[in-house]
Amino acid sequence: MAHVSKWYDDFQVLRDITLDVDHGEKLVICGPSGSGKSTVVRLLAGLETHQEGTIRLHGEPVDAQGRGDVGMVFQQFNLFPHLSVLDNLMLGPMRALGMPKLDAHDRAMAYLERVRIPEQAGKRPGQLSGGQQQRVAIARSLCMDPKLMLFDEPTSALDPEMIAEVLEVMEDLARDGMTMICVTHEMGFARRVADRIAFMDAGEIVEVEPPDIAFAAPKSERFAQFLDKILKH
Amino acid sequence: MKTVRLPLALLSLMALAACSAPPGTWGWYVIDPSTPSGWTNVKFLLRGFSSTIQISVLAAAASIIIGLFVALPAFAQSRWLRLPNRIYVEFIRAIPLLPMLFWVFYGLPVVLRSMGMNLSIDPFWGAVITLALSDSAFTAEIFRSGIQAVPRGQAEAARTIGLTRAQAMRYVILPQAVRRILPPLANQFIYIVKMSAFASVIGMEELTRRANELVVTEYRPLEIYTLLIFEYLLLVLIISAGVRWLERKMGADESR
Numbered sequence: 001m002a003h004v005s006k007w008y009d010d011f012q013v014l015r016d017i018t019l020d021v022d023h024g025e026k027l028v029i030c031g032p033s034g035s036g037k038s039t040v041v042r043l044l045a046g047l048e049t050h051q052e053g054t055i056r057l058h059g060e061p062v063d064a065q066g067r068g069d070v071g072m073v074f075q076q077f078n079l080f081p082h083l084s085v086l087d088n089l090m091l092g093p094m095r096a097l098g099m100p101k102l103d104a105h106d107r108a109m110a111y112l113e114r115v116r117i118p119e120q121a122g123k124r125p126g127q128l129s130g131g132q133q134q135r136v137a138i139a140r141s142l143c144m145d146p147k148l149m150l151f152d153e154p155t156s157a158l159d160p161e162m163i164a165e166v167l168e169v170m171e172d173l174a175r176d177g178m179t180m181i182c183v184t185h186e187m188g189f190a191r192r193v194a195d196r197i198a199f200m201d202a203g204e205i206v207e208v209e210p211p212d213i214a215f216a217a218p219k220s221e222r223f224a225q226f227l228d229k230i231l232k233h
Numbered sequence: 234m235k236t237v238r239l240p241l242a243l244l245s246l247m248a249l250a251a252c253s254a255p256p257g258t259w260g261w262y263v264i265d266p267s268t269p270s271g272w273t274n275v276k277f278l279l280r281g282f283s284s285t286i287q288i289s290v291l292a293a294a295a296s297i298i299i300g301l302f303v304a305l306p307a308f309a310q311s312r313w314l315r316l317p318n319r320i321y322v323e324f325i326r327a328i329p330l331l332p333m334l335f336w337v338f339y340g341l342p343v344v345l346r347s348m349g350m351n352l353s354i355d356p357f358w359g360a361v362i363t364l365a366l367s368d369s370a371f372t373a374e375i376f377r378s379g380i381q382a383v384p385r386g387q388a389e390a391a392r393t394i395g396l397t398r399a400q401a402m403r404y405v406i407l408p409q410a411v412r413r414i415l416p417p418l419a420n421q422f423i424y425i426v427k428m429s430a431f432a433s434v435i436g437m438e439e440l441t442r443r444a445n446e447l448v449v450t451e452y453r454p455l456e457i458y459t460l461l462i463f464e465y466l467l468l469v470l471i472i473s474a475g476v477r478w479l480e481r482k483m484g485a486d487e488s489r
Binding site: 045046047067068069070071072074076078079080081082091092095096097137140141143144 | 384386387389390391392393394395396397400404405408409
């Protein structure tokens with residue numbers, strides 16, 4: 001994305017954002033709340049519009065992407081509560097890709113295995129724990145064979161003991177070479193997985209660094225203060 | 234139990250009124266099923282049920298279909314697509330039922346004829362069309378609020394797994410909206426049943442019209458209209474029992 005700016009009425013939420021993510025790269029975006037990091041991810045998912053600049057994925061604008069090419073995992077899971085876990089996963093492949101039911105079923109089960117909850121396939125999302133729901137949400141996105149996975153604070157709504165199981169699944173995914181952009185405050189995850197960490201504040205990208213440099217010697221004062229605050233506890 | 238208490242209270246009230254009234258106030262003989270003439274009268278009145286029920290059911294079904302199609306444009310992104318929804322709802326909602334009934338029954342055939350369609354509208358269809366139109370503005374609002382109550386994240390999630398807006402509506406939003414929509418929709422049905430009494434003024438032989446006709450020949454308005462009220466009460470109680478059953482079922486489903 002290049003020189004992207006966005007306003008809500010008079011309020012500028014993004015200021016001249018320029019960001020390149022390579023195929024297979026893992027980028028972590030962090031920053032204080034209200035810094036615009038969610039907005040960046042939502043723009044890439046095609047859920048928001050912007051006023052200035054260009055966003056391209058594989059050379060194409062966001063709205064020209066194939067159906068389900070950009071997967072998104074939300075803070076609040078957003079599973080479909082009226083459908084079983086299995087039907088949540090099969091809906092996209094069947095309706096958006098026109099896949100036959102049996103194939104969609106096999107694919108859904110394969111991804112449920114991958115997020116390690118095949119035994120929950122018949123349950124409703126409401127019967128699962130938060131961590132399980134978020135893993136189902138990840139599997140639901142994967143069922144569409146996305147080229148890019150976006151994560152918008154995927155562990156922020158979870159109890160501490162469930163964060164690890166979701167992060168593990170995400171690390172698995174990273175090892176398999178998925179291109180990932182994650183908004184998260186899990187700095188341990190960032191250190192282990194990220195190729196680069198982008199720090200955002202007040203609608204700007206302040207700094208983009210590989211994790212070892214970011215944690216050892218952040219260049220900007222704001223990033224240093226932010227890291228200091230969240231690494232303290 | 235609540236269902237039973239209200240009619241019981243009403244009954245005892247009337248029994249009280251009957252006992253304390255001077256002799257000659259009540260003349261139940263007119264609808265006494267144990268006498269031949271009373272039984273004939275009762276049968277005449279009860280036969281109105283079939284028209285009242287048919288009109289109500291048809292009007293409710295049509296109102297739901299119209300309401301859905303009026304409600305859906307309210308979710309369009311373009312202001313110009315949303316506009317017809319607002320105009321329809323505000324306009325139809327503002328017309329009192331009786332004037333609309335007159336317009337449909339006496340006016341609409343003239344309009345149709347001028348357009349080359351030689352259709353006459355009989356009292357039955359006049360009543361169905363009017364009730365359906367009048368009610369559709371309310372069902373449209375019920376649909377709209379039910380759909381709006383589904384969290385935004387649901388549509389966003391549907392979008393990220395590649396569903397079109399129409400698919401998201403059909404497979405994700407509407408199934409969730411239905412459980413919020415059904416109870417108020419059923420209440421609206423009670424309203425339709427009661428409003429169908431207006432069909433009597435254009436000559437539809439439903440419950441109210443038959444009561445009126447019998448009053449003219451028997452000159453016993455108190456007893457006949459009392460029975461009429463209980464006829465509607467019976468219908469409405471049956472529907473509300475259905476609504477409560479539905480709400481319980483939905484509630485149970487929700488908690489799963």
